[in-house]
Amino acid sequence: MQAFTYQQGELHAEDVALSSIAEQFGTPTYVYSRAHIEAQYRSYADALQGVEHLVCYAVKANSNIAVLNILARLGAGFDIVSIGELERVLAAGGLPERVVFSGVGKTREEMRRALEVGVHCFNVESVDELERLQEEAARLGVIAPVSLRVNPDVDAGTHPYISTGLKDNKFGIDINIAESVYLRAAVLSNIAIKGVDCHIGSQLTTLEPFLDALDRVLVLVDRLAKHGITVQHLDLGGGLGVRYQDEQPPCAGEYMAAVRERVAGRDLALVFEPGRYIVANAGVLLTRVEYLKHTEHKDFAIVDAAMNDLLRPALYQAWMDVQPVKPRAGMPRKYDVVGPVCETGDFLAKERDLTLAEGDLLTVSSAGAYGFVMSSNYNSRGRAAEVVVDGEHAYLVRRRESIEELFAHESLLPEA
Ligand SMILES: Cc1ncc(COP(=O)(O)O)c(C=O)c1O
Numbered sequence: 001m002q003a004f005t006y007q008q009g010e011l012h013a014e015d016v017a018l019s020s021i022a023e024q025f026g027t028p029t030y031v032y033s034r035a036h037i038e039a040q041y042r043s044y045a046d047a048l049q050g051v052e053h054l055v056c057y058a059v060k061a062n063s064n065i066a067v068l069n070i071l072a073r074l075g076a077g078f079d080i081v082s083i084g085e086l087e088r089v090l091a092a093g094g095l096p097e098r099v100v101f102s103g104v105g106k107t108r109e110e111m112r113r114a115l116e117v118g119v120h121c122f123n124v125e126s127v128d129e130l131e132r133l134q135e136e137a138a139r140l141g142v143i144a145p146v147s148l149r150v151n152p153d154v155d156a157g158t159h160p161y162i163s164t165g166l167k168d169n170k171f172g173i174d175i176n177i178a179e180s181v182y183l184r185a186a187v188l189s190n191i192a193i194k195g196v197d198c199h200i201g202s203q204l205t206t207l208e209p210f211l212d213a214l215d216r217v218l219v220l221v222d223r224l225a226k227h228g229i230t231v232q233h234l235d236l237g238g239g240l241g242v243r244y245q246d247e248q249p250p251c252a253g254e255y256m257a258a259v260r261e262r263v264a265g266r267d268l269a270l271v272f273e274p275g276r277y278i279v280a281n282a283g284v285l286l287t288r289v290e291y292l293k294h295t296e297h298k299d300f301a302i303v304d305a306a307m308n309d310l311l312r313p314a315l316y317q318a319w320m321d322v323q324p325v326k327p328r329a330g331m332p333r334k335y336d337v338v339g340p341v342c343e344t345g346d347f348l349a350k351e352r353d354l355t356l357a358e359g360d361l362l363t364v365s366s367a368g369a370y371g372f373v374m375s376s377n378y379n380s381r382g383r384a385a386e387v388v389v390d391g392e393h394a395y396l397v398r399r400r401e402s403i404e405e406l407f408a409h410e411s412l413l414p415e416a
């Protein structure tokens with residue numbers, strides 16, 4: 001579904017005019033569509049009907065508790081990478097038994113909390129982590145459910161910073177040694193082997209890398225069976241891409257159909273960890289033009305959002321669409337849309353044809369994933385507000401950070 005559409009010459013989120021959101025809550029503000037989040041989740045879950053499955057939304061993509069709650073109400077599971085994400089999920093009404101715990105650096109404290117609440121599975125990323133988990137589970141007198149995250153060494157063909165399944169990445173266990181690590185896990189008294197996990201990268205726009213990885217994982221599953229190790233589930237991670245510009249990624253239905261075909265006849269439950277696919281196009285960053293600066297060489301639209309609000313363009317040179325909330329007539333100019341932060345890398349978009357005036361509202365599209373969550377207070381800028389639109393209602397789900405909050409955790413040195 002299209003969550004953001006022009007109605008009577010003005011961009012709306014579902015049935016709410018974005019100008020009214022700017023008026024009510026100010027700018028910059030992240031705006032999310034509930035209906036879009038729900039539709040995207042359902043496209044995964046519905047395509048898995050008839051197979052035992054768990055769709056574990058990757059909390060890192062957008063961790064606002066209202067977003068998590070929308071998904072929890074649909075029965076979603078959650079993929080977490082920290083105790084902070086675990087507590088968010090619980091606060092949002094998510095069930096611990098539907099949580100998978102990923103990440104290369106789980107601390108003992110994080111393991112204990114996850115064991116206490118009873119997560120569905122730990123996705124273990126190294127031998128040392130496995131041994132540590134055994135120790136903590138033994139101390140608590142519980143059994144830790146485990147998948148090993150294997151690194152299948154496939155090239156996801158995505159930006160190098162967001163590719164995770166190559167042998168020189170820090171993630172996972174080399175698939176060539178995974179068999180021996182499973183044999184070790186099998187003799188640890190407080191470890192129960194549940195599955196095999198892999199996640200090869202983010203923003204994949206074709207199915208081939210996923211299916212290559214799956215084929216390699218299935219070879220491992222068969223080898224484990226020969227040792228009497230039966231796995232109950234395959235966790236194929238997240239990574240399905242979305243359209244930012246002109247990409248044409250497959251939809252969840254196509255992906256699920258291809259996976260189902262490959263695992264047919266096997267008694268395996270399926271787990272997925274989609275993040276971006278669920279929320280990216282459910283959100284925009286709403287911002288206002290402060291100044292237009294026309295120089296001899298370039299035209300700049302200086303807006304009130306910056307790299308501290310939305311890092312993706314600066315960090316990955318990611319292309320994100322920019323749309324005027326109320327398009328105006330007139331000859332467009334080629335603008336770089338930049339923020340007020342003191343960095344040359346502070347841009348949201350480059351060389352976009354726009355007809356603008358000071359005070360105009362713009363949106364940066366596809367900002368629902370890895371947007372607010374990657375924001376910072378750089379240049380002592382308070383973080384943006386977040387709003388969820390549901391039909392004709394707009395709800396503030398995180399208020400704008402105040403000036404006082406910026407230094408609330410700091411203190412002065414004592415008087416000499
Ligand atoms: C282990 C793991 N699972 C799931 C995801 C979610 O990825 P995406 O947002 O691309 O679906 C990530 C991030 O890349 C991840 O590292």
Ligand SMILES: N[C@@H](CCCC[NH3+])C(=O)O
Pocket residue numbers: 060162202203312369370
């Ligand atoms: N933050 C990245 C994706 C990283 C995925 C997390 N493993 C992005 O904005 O595209």
